[in-house]
Amino acid sequence: MIRQAIIPLAGLGTRLLPITSVFPKELLPINGKPGIEYILDECIEAGIKEIIFIISKKKKLIKKYFNNDKFYKKIIKKKKDKRLFNEYKKIQKYKKMIKFVYQNKPMGTGDAVLKAKNLIKDNFFLMLLPDDLIIKRNCSKDMIRVHNKKKCSIMASMRVNKNTVNRWGIYAKQSTINKNNFYIKDVVEKPDIKSAPSNNAVIGRYILPKKIFLKIIKLKKGKGGEIHITDAIRKLINEDELFVAHAFKGKYLDCGTMSGYIKSSQEISKI
DSSP: OOOOOEEOOOOOGGGGGTTTGGOOOOGGEEEEEEEHHHHHHHHHHHTEEEEEEHHHHHHHHHHHHHHHHHHHHHHHHOOOOOOHHHHHHHHHHHHHEEEEEESSSSSOOHHHHHHHHGGSSSSEEEEOOOOOEESSSSSHHHHHHHHHHSSEEEEEEOOOOGGGGSSSSSEEEEEEEEEEEEEEEEEEEEEOOOOOSSSSSEEEEEEEEHHHHHHHHHHHOOGGGOOOOHHHHHHHHTOOEEEEEOOOSSSEEOOOOOOOOHHHHHHHHHH
16 A cells, blocks of 8 residues: 655746746746645545655745745735635645655755655655646556556656657566556666666656665765766666566656746646
8 A cells, every 4th residue: 555655846946047046936826726735636636644755954945835824814805805814724735645855955856855754664665746737647656556467666658759768767668567657667867868667767757675775875976966866766676676667647748947847837728
């Protein structure tokens, strides 16, 4: 059973500057709703019971967003606005599920995951990257369904343009389970276009084994001087740990760039 999710939020959001110089990108509204709430709703619908936010001191506004009780109580008492009451009730629901862990120096997704090591209780956990929205179908829920059948790690995937493989973790297939799921024989973080094993990219949804922490601890800095979760996954695959790539059925939206952020609002407004 997958009961916990890790969401790394300590990144600087440089691709959305200058807005993110003062405001966390995860709180930016997408069609009138903070982006992070789409990720939270996906987790809740998928059956997740506890969510671990990895934040930094510069992202304390995220913690305040979910712990601003005095403000809401005061304004609700004054305004008697049902909409405000419902918003407060929703945030209270989120708040009960969230724990905060700090990564004050952004050192990559692997380092971020390691910060939550002491909070993970079960053999497997879910990790979601907030820049990657998947709408129209709950990707995490589908991945958990595959995990329950295969009892192994799962990564969301999609085919990308061959000229953009150096932006992603790229995997090579070992064998086909069905049209949407494949066993993985290798994965490489941001490979050169010429040396990439395919154009099958790992997207920001992972079901990972608790044993991955042992691999992350031993990792050296990789591309960009960061500790990458992909490198730890590769070490596990090399030791015959099963990983399945799940070609999700929803629509992918990249919220990490300004053009992607604008497009995300437009796409979600159509639903």
